[in-house]
Amino acid sequence: MENKNKDGQVIVVTSGKGGVGKTTTVANVASALAKMGHRVVVIDLDIGLKKLDLILGLENRVIYDIIQVIEGECTLKQALVKDKRFPELYMLPAAQTRNKEDITPEQVVALCAQLRPDFDYIFIDCPAGIEQGFRNAIAAADQALVVTNPEVSAVRDADRIIGMLESAAFTDIKLVVNRLRNEMVRQGDMLSVDDLLEHLCIDLVGIVPEDKGILVSTNKGEPVVLNERSQAAIAFNNIARRLSGEDIEFLSFDDESFWRRLTRGLFSSR
Amino acid sequence: MLDLIKRIFSGESSSPRDQANSRLRLVLTHDRLGSSAQLMETLKEEILEVIARHVDIEGNPEVRLITEGKHAALDINIPIKGR
Numbered sequence: 001m002e003n004k005n006k007d008g009q010v011i012v013v014t015s016g017k018g019g020v021g022k023t024t025t026v027a028n029v030a031s032a033l034a035k036m037g038h039r040v041v042v043i044d045l046d047i048g049l050k051k052l053d054l055i056l057g058l059e060n061r062v063i064y065d066i067i068q069v070i071e072g073e074c075t076l077k078q079a080l081v082k083d084k085r086f087p088e089l090y091m092l093p094a095a096q097t098r099n100k101e102d103i104t105p106e107q108v109v110a111l112c113a114q115l116r117p118d119f120d121y122i123f124i125d126c127p128a129g130i131e132q133g134f135r136n137a138i139a140a141a142d143q144a145l146v147v148t149n150p151e152v153s154a155v156r157d158a159d160r161i162i163g164m165l166e167s168a169a170f171t172d173i174k175l176v177v178n179r180l181r182n183e184m185v186r187q188g189d190m191l192s193v194d195d196l197l198e199h200l201c202i203d204l205v206g207i208v209p210e211d212k213g214i215l216v217s218t219n220k221g222e223p224v225v226l227n228e229r230s231q232a233a234i235a236f237n238n239i240a241r242r243l244s245g246e247d248i249e250f251l252s253f254d255d256e257s258f259w260r261r262l263t264r265g266l267f268s269s270r
Numbered sequence: 271m272l273d274l275i276k277r278i279f280s281g282e283s284s285s286p287r288d289q290a291n292s293r294l295r296l297v298l299t300h301d302r303l304g305s306s307a308q309l310m311e312t313l314k315e316e317i318l319e320v321i322a323r324h325v326d327i328e329g330n331p332e333v334r335l336i337t338e339g340k341h342a343a344l345d346i347n348i349p350i351k352g353r
Contacts, residue, residue: 152290152297159298188285191294195287199294 007116008039011123011243012141013176014165016157018128020149021178024214024224025236026125027055029145031223032240034086038120041080041090043111045137046127047103050094057084057221058091065095070107076114085226090119100132105139112140121243130164138165143172145205149179150191155199162202174205176239181210182252206239207250208232299335299342310335317346326351 013026026042034040043066044052053059064079069092076092083089092111095102108124115122126137138144144165148158158175165173177193184190193207211232217224225233225240238248284292303309314333321327329349336345 152294155294156297156301160301163302185287188287191287191290195291199291199298 008119008122009143010112010116010141011121011143011145012126012137013123013145013147014126014134014137014161015128015147015154016130016161017148017154020147020154021176021208021214022128022147023051023055023125024218025145025147025176025178025208025239026123027052028223028225028233028236029240029243030089030121030123031056031083031086032225032237033121033244034083034089035225036240036244037088038244039088039118040086040121040123041092041115041119042123042125043092044094044125045100045103045108045133046125047094047098047100047133048096049127050096052091052125053081053093054221055218056091056223058093059221062093065093066111067095067098067102069111070103076111085222100127100136103136105136108136109140130160134161134164138168138170141170143174144170145174145176146200146202147176147178148196148200150177150181150185150193150196152191155191155196159200162200174203175200176206176208177204178208179210180207204250205242206235208235208239302342303335313344318348321348321350 013022013029015022023046030040030042042052042056044050045066046052047067053062058081061081061084063081064074066079068074069076069079080090080092083091112122122140124137124141127133146158146161146165148154162173175196177196180193181190185192193204197204209231211224211230213224213227213230214232217227217230223236224230225236227233234251238251241248310333314331317333318327318331327348328351331348332345333347334345336343
């Protein structure tokens with residue numbers, strides 16, 4: 001990898017509103033980058049409400065957590081959980097029985113400084129909300145991914161978060177549109193990606209279609225990017241490639257073209 | 271699909287998507303300005319005060335915010351007494 005010798009970049013994944021797919025985005029984009037051979041670490045900063053360990057299927061491997069690292073009960077290296085599938089992927093778990101106030105932005109900055117030399121990408125899974133947890137999550141970040149759904153309340157929260165990121169002098173803020181349903185957009189029942197871009201005025205880095213495969217993967221505790229048939233997997237892989245500097249066209253995920261692609265795939269594999 | 275047909279035949283022009291867009295336009299403008307209702311009232315009062323010092327105002331003066339994407343503008347419409 002071309003950036004093996006330079007310090008890793010810290011990317012915060014945030015949204016304001018809960019339940020739009022932050023953790024799913026972190027787990028899948030990080031897995032996709034690790035699959036590409038990058039060294040990746042994901043930090044769960046949703047202290048008190050951790051989810052990332054479950055989504056990645058690593059809940060049984062967690063021994064220490066981020067608070068124990070900060071309070072000196074263990075070393076950073078001891079707390080890092082190695083992923084089951086990708087040798088280049090690690091996770092720093094959140095503490096479940098503590099609060100967001102038990103950690104400061106300065107401590108997050110210090111932690112990321114320790115991780116930067118050893119990783120290409122450091123992802124921070126930001127908690128919902130705009131309070132202390134959000135301030136902790138953005139403190140060390142070089143860039144931000146804002147995840148939203150094509151839905152008015154999610155867009156409103158995304159706009160608020162973008163405003164706060166801009167006030168915090170972020171210049172690299174990119175949008176991930178999650179759970180898009182093309183057929184509803186076509187019927188005039190759902191906001192389109194263009195509508196969202198017009199409201200939020202930031203660059204787009206990914207369009208993830210609504211996909212039942214996400215729930216299936218979550219139930220199994222494995223990232224959806226492992227499922228090559230999934231539309232969401234294609235979308236997350238594309239986000240990873242764009243983040244690593246590739247110029248990838250945005251797919252429309254139009255039903256017809258997807259079916260055509262799928263049937264072509266089926267027949268060519270025979 | 272049925273909804274779409276219903277919408278066409280009922281002559282309802284605004285789809286849920288259109289409604290979402292216009293509601294968002296309004297709400298985001300207000301959010302970006304902070305406590306916008308109070309601010310607009312204060313702005314209106316103070317602007318009118320300055321204008322009234324020099325000319326006679328009549329009718330219903332308006333001060334409102336219009337937005338397009340990231341850009342916002344104050345639309346001030348103050349009818350002034352003619353001869």
